[in-house]
Amino acid sequence: MANDPAVPLTLAATPDELTSRIFAWRRGFNALHLIDLGERLGLFEALAGTPGMSVDELASRLGLHAPYVKVWCMTACSLALLQADQVGRLSLAPHVDAVLADPRHPRNLCGYVRLGTQFATDDYRFAVDAFRTGATVPFQGRSPAFAESVTRALAGVNLMVARKILPSIAGLAERLNAGASLLEVGCGSGALQLQLARAFPDARCTGIDIDPTGLAAARAAVAAAGLGQRVSILEGDVGSVVDEGSFDAVLMVEVLHEIAPAIRPQVVAGCARALAPGGWLVIVDETYPADWADARAPEFRFPLQTGLEELMWGNVVPTREVQEGLLRQAGFTGPIERSIFGEGFTLLVTQR
Secondary structure (H helix, E strand, C coil): CCCCCCCCCCCCCCHHHHHHHHHHHHHHHHHHHHHHHHHHCCHHHHHHHCCCECHHHHHHHHCCCHHHHHHHHHHHHHCCCEEECCCCCEEECCCHHHHHHCCCCCCCCHHHHHHHHHHHHHHHHHHHHHHHHCCCCCCCCCCHHHHHHHHHHCHHHHHHHHHHHHHHCCCHHHHHHCCCEEEEECCCCCHHHHHHHHHCCCCEEEEEECCHHHHHHHHHHHHHCCCCCCEEEEECCHHHHCCCCCEEEEEEECCHHHCCCCCHHHHHHHHHHHEEEEEEEEEEECCECCCHHHCCCHHHHHHHHHHHHCHHHCCCCCEHHHHHHHHHHCCCCCCCEEEEECCCEEEEEEEC
């Protein structure tokens, strides 16, 4: 019960219980690396395409060392990621095809796993010195591989925003379907721009960012999708690059906590300035616990994990008080709708 993600994690009752938890967390570390290996080596994809292979057949198909593949498969079976019959014919466990084997599936989490096994691991090596100096390695300007992993990690969230969240906001979908304009602040590599353009074929979509690596990828993605006539990608600060009152909706997805606290007020004010009267500001982000009493509440587990993992990026996850204070300071005086979805994402909606 204590390790059930839906139940607050209580204090360990005995040393043995604490020991058991630590061993479980260590297994989780190995499980993530097993998943990452399975994706990079093509093991999940091969079994999705040809279930029923033996270890030797799987290793031969992929040009891998069979004894290593056997250990990987046995461990994956123990984690309920694979299934094997009595003679060792292998297949994926239920739902593994979508979540781990198909990189195009919106539920695929391999990009999120890779952020941990590769990039977060590198950051933790840097962390000992960073904790002494406060040094950071910012999100902006990292490698194309990092940008790709972030894009893949957010694929499911982006699809939910475009296909479920925006259509559920009263009046917004109708405006977008009637040709309204939508600005995404912090568009990164442009993946959400493509989803928005497909979900609302009559809307005019614009993305803006300050990261040259992401912007180059975004422009290439828009061109490859043949959406250059409907999607614009801008570089710079939202407060100075876009015209006042020129958008019916402004959207930020997993961006607010990546903005340095010192400049958040001016960015949110820039979002407000960009909106036409009655326009919507839609923010998807994470909310940090405001006090110690909330630290073990289930709804804060994901934001707390983000706060630690992205510490060396220079990111600070805001509390509810900070989020709503930024909106009020920017001139939003109406109701602020707040809800939680997924593993701990916060949805904030308000109007100009």
